[in-house]
Amino acid sequence: MSRREPLRMPLPCRPCPVLRSWAKMTPMLPQRFFSLALLLTACSGDKGGSTGTPSPAAPLLSVRDGRLLDASGRQVLLRGINARVEGLFDVTFDDGRIALEEIPPFTGEDCAFLAETLGMNHLRLPVNWSGIEPHEGTIDTGYLERIGTLVDDCAAVGVLTIVDLHQDAYGKDIGEDGAPLWAIHPPPAELLEGPLTSAELAERRRSPVVLEAFSSLYNNATLTSGQPVRDAYAAMAAELAGFLADHPGAVAIELQNEPVVFGAQDLLDAFHDAVTAEIRAVAPELPVVFEPDAIRNITDTAVMNTPFPWDQAMYGPHIYTQVFEDGWVSEDTGAIEESIARSVEEARFHSAHLYAGEFGNDPRTERGLLFLSTCFDAFDLHQASWALWLYEEHSQDSWGLYDEGDAPHTRGALRAAAVDVIARGFPTATAGRLIGLSWDSPSRTLTVRLEDATSDPHELAVPVWVYPDGVSATCDGTTAAVRATHPGRAEVVCNGSELVVFPQG
Template identity: 30%
Template sequence: MLRVPAALSVLAALVGGLLTTAPATAQPAGPVAGARAGVERPAAPPRLHATHGPQAAIVDARGARVLLRGVNVNGLGEYYQANPELPSTVPLTSDDFQDIAALGFNSVRLIVSWSRLEPTRGAYDTAYVAKIKQALRWARLAGLYVVLDMHQDAWGLAVETPQDVTCPPNTSPNNGWDGAPAWATITDGQSTCRPFGTRELAPAVLHAWQHFYDDTDGIQTELVRTWGRLARDVATNPTVAGYDLLNEPGIGLDQANATTDLGAFYRRAIAAIRAGERKGGGFSHVAFFEPNVRWSNQGTSPVPPVEFTQDQNIAFAPHIYAEAFAGIPIATGFKNAATVAKSYGVTVWGGEWGFWPEHPADDADKVRRYAAAEDRWGYGGAWWDWKQACGDPHMIPAPGGQPAAVSPSLVRYTCPDQVAQPVDPAFGDVLGRTVPRAVPGRTTTLTSNSRTGAFELAGRFTPGSQRCALQVWAPARFARHKPRVTGITHLRRSSAPGGVVLSGCVADSFRLRMG
């Protein structure tokens, strides 16, 4: 339905022209790689891990820092079907991963559902795991990393308000959502109606979360075991960047749920994951941990204590929805994330961010400023989201309702007919700006202008890294821009999905500019 990479047909003609006449101030370029027509199949990505300390980062097996810039993909998630005539997800195909790569992304945050992994208690669904593995193969063929996200919204599917129930004043019917299976949903018979339209504050949702934190009837233990099984099944896979332990954890009835109780679950989940990786004969993948759901709405919230785990292969993964949900400036959202990450000695990866106006051009300035903040702080992140079906509960206000006219995912759909529209350049061009894919050192300057193509990367080499691990992706629309380099040798260019990749070897200090 979508073939994003316009201008790919001109890449072969440009491959030989970019580096043939370097400016007088630039160092001589090395030979051109990938000079055949078409786009080369990306190699399997090197495995990743997170470093710890003042210069914490996500790095690959060559010691190069990697920015995971990507998009959320929910095609494998199990969502409540608010309208029986409208499916709640768009089927996931191999083309999705190719199209995502062609936009310049190098990763996806792949939503997986506990309700599908363990549909009945103790019954680990290997058929669903096979679908996850298939998605990982598609991602590898597209050159994409995958963060496996144990996703939930407002606890799970079984918290919907029956259509024959009349909600009290100042409350409204609640959809079921996604995440926990019905067998793990303990609500104490509380109301499912949401006060002031806030799904997370429905009494049934609060009680379900409290029982999770209390491990009532061992329900938390079951999710911990499920994480261990899934980690074992993908233990050797370098396409898996890591695991997002739990999406936007709820708050329950006790203030400790946002701090010590959440930290206790994370500690248990990480321990199970590491045991699963060992059983699977694999390696340690990054564990991404989130603050509770209030962070998304407020831009900050209490977090687990620093000592919640001794594992150092971790990264802080808040959802920086500044100027979207959270009424704070974008700059403040990034500063809040950086402050918390510093206290843990870890880096930041924004697991969700985005804007959803009626017309993307209306929020073009916000997207550009967010992108500039990502570059300034050197953080990765994942746009919410790739394809949102017309029957997604986010689209339908209450059980049995009708969707809005347009589903505002990155690939927008008209509803209810669910016809896909091209990615709007107001968003797509910014998301697909020139970006460093791997940097063998500390980045001191990173700016990338999505309108002019002006790009600057400067840094200092980190001992222990491979000097020739530098990689920068540039979109096809800027393919004619010639690089100007200092402290970079053996500069090569190869075609890649949606654009070109510049690679080279760095000196102790280095700089690359384009546009």
């Protein structure tokens, strides 16, 4: 596939309209602003032709006609949560500077909780360039091994991981997380430290040094070492992809969290193309997740100039409708539904599976829970995959499933009201074509509409939180046998057109 020449993105000498909007919003932005069980296809790589490089191992998931499929051809939905993990979300320093924030631990036991209690089958795992390659040309194998261990432990309990190359305000030395110091161009005059508040992070996001660093990355500027910075990023991503080949529970790589190009779509297209090319050179069949310009978090719409030119792709917008303006005080559910409907069209334009890699609001409030339930219903309507933001957080905005404990930065009580909204049934793998699903919370009833269903079993998420006594099911109104495979999962054979799951008894 031929690569397009990127357009130059000049640094603004005065705020353009989008930058003024950005600056207006950022004081209210929480820290997340810049912020799949079973698929396979035999052909992948560039849509224009194969890379010719054999894959060391076939991934568990593949994308075909906008649907995720497992090795048996069942249609898969990935639904889960983001977790910032101690030792992986890199916000500490080795030169005496104060860490930016406390990041909680997360282990395979937490993944078991996701799978069994919440019925989830997915973890979006933010990792950082600064952790993978802290010194130019030197890969930290210990850091990679920590990623691999968590991916394997989660896969063992049925939770599949998308490894997200995450950044917030470019890098920890000038922002929150992302790139290592050596990959900041031009080199910063001042190295920042913690503790990092939400207000301070907002200031860092729009600082000239952060905006210049993004411009250098997307324009492939030459570092002081002589290496172009985008090329260095793509090489790092390929190292990660090669490592993950031995960890099949990692079902995709996300190219970059919330890219910051201020509408320069050609630059973003070139960046995605260059990084995907390097990944596919070592992992030809590994799905990739690509995001739109981060400004979509505010505008709820993305530029669609050129379709994403690679197959095995997922489109990963974030849904934060009005959250970063005023916390969604309007409680306009229609605005959320419209944003998600537009994301469906955007994914279709790119022939990609829709995967909302982040969405959320404060789960401690009724407004926040309404935001979440509205998103869940809309994602059901459009059969989207998703990852909620966030599992646990005791710094800055304290979103997450847990209160803070008696000691600072420790886990307290589970937020039961939030779990009541978040835990819900869904078809994790459908033997046939999934054409609709809906969830009725009061009756705890899942309705799945099918087309061309086979006699193979459908796999269902049946969270223990929702179904402590198990489930019953009907297929086209007739009682269907339910086989519990393990806590939080069940299988049902239904080769009809409607499968209904409800509490046993």
